[in-house]
Amino acid sequence: MIRLIVIVIIVYFAYRGFRSWLRQLGSDRTGAAESSPEIDDEMVQDPYCQTYVPKRDGLRTRVGGEVLYFCSETCRDRYIDESTARK
Ligand SMILES: [Zn+2]
Structure with a gap:
């Protein structure tokens, strides 16, 4: 027992x-x-100079309803200038 x-x-x-x-x-x-560290290290492409930058370091800019990431303010300004000039 x-x-x-x-x-x-x-x-x-x-x-x-x-x-x-x-x-x-x-x-x-x-x-x-x-x-979720993999989202932090995600690489995004600068649409102006085609350089890949980490998403957290990229210059986040909304252009025409689309969120884009740039490596520098120069690239961002040039990209916006060109995209507005085309229209
Ligand atoms: Zn760039």
């Missing part, structure tokens, strides 16, 4: 340990999704 109680207690703690282990795995996965 005592042996049965010991087995039940062992199974109970094993089950609890397994549950907390699963919860830890789940929280690890959501933590990685929240930080």
Whole structure:
């Protein structure tokens, strides 16, 4: 009878340990999704000089409803000048 109680207690703690282990795995996965470092390092192309710049360093500009990223203010100004001159 005592042996049965010991087995039940062992199974109970094993089950609890397994549950907390699963919860830890789940929280690890959501933590990685929240930080998402791959979006931070995304490369975007400067439409004027065709240079690739990291999205976080690019000069974010909205041109005609489209969001573009430039490597410098010079490229941005020239691109806007040319695109408005064409119209
Ligand atoms: Zn540029």
